[in-house]
Amino acid sequence: METTIRPESAADAVEIRALLLAAFGGTEEATLVEQLRRRSAAWSLVATQAEVVVGAxxxxxxxxxxxxxxxxxxxxxxMAVRPDVQRRGIGSALVRAGIEECRRRGAGLIVVLGHPGYYPRFGFASAAAIGLRCRWSADPNARDTDQADSFMYLEVIAGHARLAGDFVEYAPEFDLF
Ligand SMILES: CC(C)(COP(=O)(O)OP(=O)(O)OC[C@H]1O[C@@H](n2cnc3c(N)ncnc32)[C@H](O)[C@@H]1OP(=O)(O)O)[C@@H](O)C(=O)NCCC(=O)NCCS
Structure with missing residues (x-):
């Protein structure tokens, strides 16, 4: 089925919530997205099939x-894709479109906390390798490599990562994690 990627609209909120509940099996990510939408300069893209939201x-x-x-x-x-349509490239299409939108908006650096087996295919690399940490990667007890490498970065503008210093702070809405 054909997948369309587009910016989220106000009418998508209910479907996005249902998608995040189904993909994560808890309410935190859905709450986070609702709070970000209200209070920060955050933005989202959705993937749709037959005008139904299947990814965000x-x-x-x-x-x-x-x-x-x-x-x-x-x-x-x-980021999430509805469980019944995962592993069909929808997540990849969302990441690629997201990177392009970041470029269009003038972002120089993208960071992500995620599966180290997934994001490198889009150009992300271990942030720990360049001395860049975040709250969830800074735990001194987190010594296993997988966890250490789960914080990743991608320079949209070459050389931009050095402007981040050695620690990245997410929006206060992320404090619920
Ligand atoms: C992660 C997620 C968004 C990927 O979306 P998707 O549409 O399935 O991704 P794609 O089809 O583009 O890519 C599939 C690849 O993702 C990778 N992948 C998916 N889930 C993964 C996981 N839990 N761990 C490691 N790799 C994973 C696999 O390498 C897979 O490739 P394969 O089919 O060759 O094995 C989706 O699996 C999801 O919603 N998961 C639950 C929520 C979540 O964990 N979100 C990510 C937070 S960083």
């Missing part, structure tokens, strides 16, 4: 520490 991806601004002027960075989170 959200981006929100992140800050770097120590602060450096000129950083334009966003976090990719959350």
């Amino acid at each position: 991806i959200t981006f929100s601004p992140v800050r770097g520490r120590p602060h450096r002027d000129g950083l334009r960075a966003v976090g990719l989170a959350p």
